[in-house]
Structures are given as structure tokens and as C-alpha cells.
Amino acid sequence: MFLLFRNVVPKRLLQYKRMSVFTSQLNPITGKMEWELQPENYDFQQEVARSAYADMLHDQERNDKYYEGLRRSIADLRRRGQEVHVLDIGTGTGLLSMMAVSCGADTVTACEAFYPMAECARKGIIANGFAGKVHLIPKRSTELEVGPGKDMERKANLLVAEVFDTELIGEGAIETYRHARDFLLTEDALLVPSEGTVYAQVVQSSMLQRWNRLQEVTRVKPGSNEREVLVTVPNSVLECPGAAAVHDLQLSQVPQKWFTPISKPLPVFWFDWSGRRKDIPCDDTTHVNFQPLASGECDAVLMWWDLRMDQDGEVALSCAPYWAHPDTLGRLKSSSEDIPWRDHWMQAVYYLPQPRKVEVEKPLMLVSMHDEYSLWFNIQEDINKEICMDRPVCECGIHIVSSRTRIGQLNDPRRLKTYIRVLEKLITPDSICLTLGDCCLMAIVAAKLGAKHVYMTEGPGTRKVVEDFISVNKLQHKITVLPGDISEVTTDQLIAPVTVVFSEPFFTTTLLPWHSLYCWYMRNSCLHLMADGATILPSSVSIWGLPVQFRDLWKIRAPLHHVNGFNMNIFDKLIEKACEEADDKVEPQPLWEYPAKARGQPVRLLKLDLNTGIPENPVSSTGSVALPDAGIINGLALWVDWHLTIDPEDTLTTGPVEPVVLHENIRWDVYTRQGIYLLREPVNTKNSISSQLFYSTTFQPSDGTVKFDFQIKM
Structure with a gap:
């Protein structure tokens, strides 16, 4: 019913009786766990739909360079006078195996552990006329056995694999290559790709830090020019090293004005995938000295990697952002349109455990570390002084219970300014406030603005974090975190009926903007606590749509048809079926990372009055709007505006933050x-x-869902 996407906890599966499968997932609007019976032929459509194979196979440069790497490596083995026995690990659609056969391999063994994709590869190999030429095994490579009558008759002398992610090693590349070297390959085997290099660039960026470190909330004192602190951040949060979890971003969409380079891009790890020239360690640390390019602070490290696809290192595939991406002549690219679009291999931001002051004349050392699956970084100012090499672990709790998006929202000046302005108008010394949401720090603001008392509803995950904020702001006497289910709280537990009910709104279950309608359901559960005429914020919500032409994002659902001359119709049908059966028609994306041109003006699709009770029957809106002579439309962008009050100025948008201009790229809310x-x-x-x-x-x-249907008629 609800879409799961990158880094979202996947649904659990429960086998019921013999052939039925139930799936369980949280309804982010009603807050309830819901079970759904899947058909008897359930074949993990959700997992197939979310696999991101299509966006990877739309990457023509990736495909071309794998093909060229195979062609060169097979030619090298022929020059040695050897037969060519290829092992393709994680074959997916079977594309690389078919490339190997086309380049003249004598035998090809392909393994794929994900059964639906293994079946897709089998059918695709047959459809392309390679039946009997590719031996497909539905297993992990680490489960393969070598020997007469076993999975592989002999060891392979050429390995081709695509087992990489944003962090390069996050999908288990180290284990995969080490096992292949020890058990599946000849001693002189060639590999495609042959090596990989990780690059890191140290930057100063207060903008990027908004996604990582909470900042105090201030306002200009009425009647003066002085700033007043409304929310003080606990030392436990300020001094927390944060989470080592990668923050994957399309760095080519990060405006260069957002950061100041402190170092040039530095090679920090080099992986020889064969393990012959350099072992492939499960843990490693490197130290790279550099001269700062500017004085200021080291806030974060930008990271990307490249692969060498042939044995001579002449065929390179780079994942660098455009401003660090050289072409074959060594020139940098001038815009994000000049490099291949990749959502499967993005770039990353890593936040330092603590910002470091730097001076341009004082050398520094970048310390880079990795374990078997992840990376982390630190800055060493004094080479004679030990620094902590341990992987950062969140100690304050905020990085555990809050996503990067949510931390950014809590620091967003636009949101804070609107919330504070509205609360300044509404809060009086007699106000009894109730906040509905997770980690709603505006409760602190309401208390500081003079409310008589503030009650908060917090889940078990955010309760400890909120209590730390209440304590450091010395508001224990004015703020109470209510226990358990709000519907079970009685008026006897309050000093007086609630006069202001406020939601930001945000909940840890929120995936799409309208999922925060959960605040409406929560409010419906606490009507018994509210005074007559209580003020309710937000008072209404509007859902908006905008016809657009996505420059690249359309590729995540677009059929492949053919890739490098190979028929991909079997795969297209599998993905289309999986998306139809498992996906909602709408999925969440941070659109500021994905350029889109406006092909019309925003259309209000539906408005809901949150001051009323939840209706018994569905609420629908239909209509049509004329489209301008616009060009290609390949999708609709959707968002909500939260109207805190009836004053239009008190509206918070989750969509465009500047007026939409036809044929121009849209500037989206980045949080x-x-x-x-x-x-x-x-x-x-x-x-x-x-x-x-x-x-x-x-x-x-009944379940809080919002369903959309769009048609364009000429």
C-alpha cells in the first residue's frame, strides 16, 4: 500500500499456511500496522520494483565501459594463448554474461542470488539466443563450488562483477572479491573492473551541516535589534560525533556556493580487486597530508570513486560530480548535464565528528578509514597527536531517531521564521498548548514565548531526546511529555483544557508530504482534552501537482527495450508487472536533486479542512486545466502546503520555494x-x-491514503 524506498526499513514477511504470504508495514498516516494478503504466486514484486536495476541499465557509459573492459580482457587472454572462462558475479539481467559471449568467451558461468532476477536472466539469455552458452546458477558467489560435476567445472580466468554502491564497498565487494580470489579464480585471472579508487574532498559548509548538527533557534527580540535564544541545544547534541551513516547525495546538484573547498580531491583508498598487487583488507586506514586551500572550518568530506575497467587502466569510469569530473582530455566538466546520470552510484557526504578550525598556512592530515562495508573520516591537525580512529557512533540520540531530512527541517530558517511568527501571534500567558508530532522542538519555543503550560506527545524513540532539550532549556515546570497513547490521556492529567493544538507537522513514519496527515488522526483522538474554540494548527492542507519534464528521473520507470544490442523486453515486462502490483503510483523523491522543467503551472488538486472531524466518506476532487504549448511532459510533481492559519503568509510549502516559471527548472524545498x-x-x-x-x-x-490519477489529452 505504501512505497518503500532507499534506506527505508523493509516490510517483514510472514508465511501463513502453505502458499499464502502476508506482508506487514506501517501505515504512516493512521499510525497502524497493517497486514495484506499477497497472491499465492507472490514473487517478491516489491523487492523487484525497488531493485533499481532499470536506472543502472539506463547508464549507457557504464554499459559501454563494461563491454570494452570485457573485450580488451578477453583479447588479452587470447594473446596469452588461453581459453577464456568467465565468471559473472551478480549477473542481474544477464547483460554482462551475454557481452562476454559476444566478445568470444569459451564458457560463461553467471550467478544471481535474487531468484526473481535469476529467472529474468534465464529467460533473457534464451530470448537473445545465448541458451547453452551461459551457465546460470541461482546462488551467491560465496556458495559456489568448483570441480567436476559441481557449479563450476573449473576455476575462471576472467571475473566480471558489478557489486558496488555509493560507498563502493557497501554491497560486500570486499568479501566477494576475497572469496573469488581464494576459491573461484585462477592465480593469473583478469578482472573487469580491475581496480577502484576512492576520492575525498574536505569542505567547509554551514549549509550541509544543517543536515547533521542541530543549531540553536533564535529570534529578534520585539522592540530591539538583539537576538534572543529560544531553543538552546544540549551539550550532548553539540558534542555528539554524529552518525557514520553515509549521506548519499547527487553532488552535481549541490550549488557550489553551498561549500568552500578546504582541500583538492584526494585519493584515499585504492583497491586492487585481484588482491595480487595489494591485498584487499577488511579494515584499513590511510593518512593523506594536504595544504588547506582556505582558512575556516573543516565540516564535511565529499566522497566519490572511479573504476578502471581494463588491465592497463586505460578505460576509466568516474562517479565524480561534474566540477571534479575530467573528460578523456583531463578537462573538467562545466555542468551536471555533461556527465552520465546515476542514481545507483551517487556521491556522498560524510560529516566529521567535530568541525576543525583550519588556517591556510598550516598543513593538515585527512585520516580515512573503512571496515568491510563502510567508510568514515577525520582530520588530524597535529601529526604527533593521536586522534580517535573509531567509527563515529551517535551518543545523543538525535541522529538515531531523526533522518537527515528531519534534522534539516529542524534547522531550516524558512520554517523556523514561519513557526515563530505564528506562535508569537497566538501564544498568551493563559495558553495551554498540546503539540502533536515527533521531536517537535516548537514546543520549547511555545514555552519560551510565555505559554502557561505545554504538553507534548512523543514516541518512545524521540522521548529521551526531547527530555534533554526540556532540561537544558530549564522548562521542566512548563513542559510535560505525556505518556503513551494520547487517546488514553484524561483531562485530570492536565492543569486545564488545551487551548492551542499545534503540529509542525512531522512524524518519523512520514515518507510522502501528505503522510503527516497523521496529525489529523491524532487530533481526532484527543478532542476530549480540548477547550471549546481551541485554536488548531495547521488549519488546513492543500495538495498540489505540477506537470514537469524530468531530465533524468524518468529513467527509474522507463523501459529499456535494448541495451548495447541486447533485447531487454523480458526485464521490462518483469519490472512493469512488479511496479503495477507492488508500487503505489506515487513515490517519494528529494526533487531538488533531480532537475525538472515546469511544463505548466501548479494545480491545486485537493484541499482538506483540518478544523473539522475526519470525514466518514472519501473526499474527491476532479478537474482539468489547459496546458500551454510546453513540450515533453513525463511526470507530475506532487507536494502539500500546510496552512497554519487562514492568513496566506502563514503557509509552509513542501514544494517550490520560488515562483514557477514555464520551461525553467523548479527550485524545490530541500528539506x-x-x-x-x-x-x-x-x-x-x-x-x-x-x-x-x-x-x-x-x-x-478509512486508511488515510491519497490516490491520484492523471491523463493528458491532446
């Missing part, structure tokens, strides 16, 4: 994931005088 609805086929309205967008939007009160 929210918007929704995307991709059209099955792109529509070109160029030179059309009667194009119309027909829309239908339905809010279903």
Missing part, C-alpha cells in the same frame, strides 16, 4: 521529499492548441 507520478509514456504538447491535463485526487479516510 522534504516530494512525490512523483511518472506517466507511462511521455507526452509532447508542443504545437498543440488544445492539450489538457485531467486529474482525479481522492482522500480515503
Whole structure:
């Protein structure tokens, strides 16, 4: 029912009787766990739909360079006078195996542990005429056995593998290559790719730090020019080393004005995947000296990597952002449009345990560390002084209970300014406030602005963090965190009925912007605590849509048809079926990372009055709007505006933060994931005088879902 996406905890599976499968997942709007019976032929459609194979196979440079690496390596083995026996680890669609056969391999063994993809590869290999030429084994490579009558008759002398992620080693590349070297390959085997290099660049960036470290909340004191601190951040949060978890970003979409380079891009790890020239350690530390490019602070490390696809290192595949991405002549690219788009191999930001002051004339040392699956970094100022090499672990709790997106929201000046302005107008010395949400620090602001008392609802995950904020701000006498389910709280537990009910709104279960309608359901559970005429914030919500042309994001659902001359229709049908059966039509994406041109003006699809009770029947809105002579439309961008009060100035948008200009790229709120609805086929309205967008939007009160349907008619 609800989409799961990158880094979201996956649903659990429960086998029931013999052939039925139940799936369990949290409904982010109603807050309830819901079980759904899957069909008897359930084949893990959700997992297939989320596998991201399609976006990877749309990466033409990746495909071309794997093909060229195979061609060169097979030619090298032929020059040695050897037969060519290829092992393809994690074959996916079977593409690399078919490439190997086309390049002249004598035998190809392909393994794929994910059964639906193994079946897809088997059918695709047959459809392309390679039956009998590729031996497909539905196993992990570490489970393969070598010998007569076993999985592999002999060891392979050429390994091709694509087992990489944003961190290069996060999908288990180290274990995969070490096991292959020890058990599956000949001593002189060639590898495609042959090596990998990790690059790191130290930067100063207060903007990036908004996603990592909470900042105090201030306002200008009424009647003066002095700033007043409304929310003091506990030392436990300020001194916390944070989480080592990678913050994957499309760095090519990060404006260069957001950061100041402190170092040039530095090679920090080099992996020889064969393990012959240099072992592949499960743990390693490197020290790289550098001269700072500017004085200031070291806040974060930007990271990317490249691969050498052939044995001579002449065929390179770089994942660098455009401003660090050289072409074959060594020149840097001028824009993000000049490099291949990749959502499967993004770049990353790592936050230092503590910012470090730097001076341009004083050399520094970048200390880089990795274990078997992840990386982390630190800065050493004095080479004679020991620094902590341990992987950072969050000690304050905020990095555990809050996503990067949420931490950014808590630091967002635009949101803070609006919240404070609204609360300044509403809070009086008699106000009894109730906040609904997770880690709602505006409760601290309400108390500082003079509310008589503030009650908070917090889940078990955020309760400890919030209590630390209450304590350091010395508000234990004015703020109470209510225990358990709000519906079970009685008026006897309050000093007086609630006069202001406030939600930011945000919940840890929020994936799409309208999932925070959970605040409406929570409010419905505490009507018995509210005084007559109580003020309710937000008072209403509008759901908006905008026809767009995504530059690259459309590729996550677009069919492949053919890749490097190989028929991919089997795979296209598998993904299409999986998406239809397992996916909602809308999925969340941080659209500021994915350029899109406006092909129309925003359309309000539905408005809900949150001052009323939850309706018994579905609420629907249908309509149509004329489309301009715009060009290609391949999707709809979706978001919500939260109207805190009836004053238009008191509206918080999760969508465009600047007026939408036709044919121009949209500037999105960077602290929210918007929704995307991709059209099955792109529509070109160029030179059309009667194009119309027909829309239908339905809010279903029984489970809180919002359903969308869009059609463009010429």
C-alpha cells in the first residue's frame, strides 16, 4: 500500500499456511500496522520494483565501459594463448554474461542470488539466443563450488562483477572479491573492473551541516535589534560525533556556493580487486597530508570513486560530480548535464565528528578509514597527536531517531521564521498548548514565548531526546511529555483544557508530504482534552501537482527495450508487472536533486479542512486545466502546503520555494521529499492548441491514503 524506498526499513514477511504470504508495514498516516494478503504466486514484486536495476541499465557509459573492459580482457587472454572462462558475479539481467559471449568467451558461468532476477536472466539469455552458452546458477558467489560435476567445472580466468554502491564497498565487494580470489579464480585471472579508487574532498559548509548538527533557534527580540535564544541545544547534541551513516547525495546538484573547498580531491583508498598487487583488507586506514586551500572550518568530506575497467587502466569510469569530473582530455566538466546520470552510484557526504578550525598556512592530515562495508573520516591537525580512529557512533540520540531530512527541517530558517511568527501571534500567558508530532522542538519555543503550560506527545524513540532539550532549556515546570497513547490521556492529567493544538507537522513514519496527515488522526483522538474554540494548527492542507519534464528521473520507470544490442523486453515486462502490483503510483523523491522543467503551472488538486472531524466518506476532487504549448511532459510533481492559519503568509510549502516559471527548472524545498507520478509514456504538447491535463485526487479516510490519477489529452 505504501512505497518503500532507499534506506527505508523493509516490510517483514510472514508465511501463513502453505502458499499464502502476508506482508506487514506501517501505515504512516493512521499510525497502524497493517497486514495484506499477497497472491499465492507472490514473487517478491516489491523487492523487484525497488531493485533499481532499470536506472543502472539506463547508464549507457557504464554499459559501454563494461563491454570494452570485457573485450580488451578477453583479447588479452587470447594473446596469452588461453581459453577464456568467465565468471559473472551478480549477473542481474544477464547483460554482462551475454557481452562476454559476444566478445568470444569459451564458457560463461553467471550467478544471481535474487531468484526473481535469476529467472529474468534465464529467460533473457534464451530470448537473445545465448541458451547453452551461459551457465546460470541461482546462488551467491560465496556458495559456489568448483570441480567436476559441481557449479563450476573449473576455476575462471576472467571475473566480471558489478557489486558496488555509493560507498563502493557497501554491497560486500570486499568479501566477494576475497572469496573469488581464494576459491573461484585462477592465480593469473583478469578482472573487469580491475581496480577502484576512492576520492575525498574536505569542505567547509554551514549549509550541509544543517543536515547533521542541530543549531540553536533564535529570534529578534520585539522592540530591539538583539537576538534572543529560544531553543538552546544540549551539550550532548553539540558534542555528539554524529552518525557514520553515509549521506548519499547527487553532488552535481549541490550549488557550489553551498561549500568552500578546504582541500583538492584526494585519493584515499585504492583497491586492487585481484588482491595480487595489494591485498584487499577488511579494515584499513590511510593518512593523506594536504595544504588547506582556505582558512575556516573543516565540516564535511565529499566522497566519490572511479573504476578502471581494463588491465592497463586505460578505460576509466568516474562517479565524480561534474566540477571534479575530467573528460578523456583531463578537462573538467562545466555542468551536471555533461556527465552520465546515476542514481545507483551517487556521491556522498560524510560529516566529521567535530568541525576543525583550519588556517591556510598550516598543513593538515585527512585520516580515512573503512571496515568491510563502510567508510568514515577525520582530520588530524597535529601529526604527533593521536586522534580517535573509531567509527563515529551517535551518543545523543538525535541522529538515531531523526533522518537527515528531519534534522534539516529542524534547522531550516524558512520554517523556523514561519513557526515563530505564528506562535508569537497566538501564544498568551493563559495558553495551554498540546503539540502533536515527533521531536517537535516548537514546543520549547511555545514555552519560551510565555505559554502557561505545554504538553507534548512523543514516541518512545524521540522521548529521551526531547527530555534533554526540556532540561537544558530549564522548562521542566512548563513542559510535560505525556505518556503513551494520547487517546488514553484524561483531562485530570492536565492543569486545564488545551487551548492551542499545534503540529509542525512531522512524524518519523512520514515518507510522502501528505503522510503527516497523521496529525489529523491524532487530533481526532484527543478532542476530549480540548477547550471549546481551541485554536488548531495547521488549519488546513492543500495538495498540489505540477506537470514537469524530468531530465533524468524518468529513467527509474522507463523501459529499456535494448541495451548495447541486447533485447531487454523480458526485464521490462518483469519490472512493469512488479511496479503495477507492488508500487503505489506515487513515490517519494528529494526533487531538488533531480532537475525538472515546469511544463505548466501548479494545480491545486485537493484541499482538506483540518478544523473539522475526519470525514466518514472519501473526499474527491476532479478537474482539468489547459496546458500551454510546453513540450515533453513525463511526470507530475506532487507536494502539500500546510496552512497554519487562514492568513496566506502563514503557509509552509513542501514544494517550490520560488515562483514557477514555464520551461525553467523548479527550485524545490530541500528539506522534504516530494512525490512523483511518472506517466507511462511521455507526452509532447508542443504545437498543440488544445492539450489538457485531467486529474482525479481522492482522500480515503478509512486508511488515510491519497490516490491520484492523471491523463493528458491532446
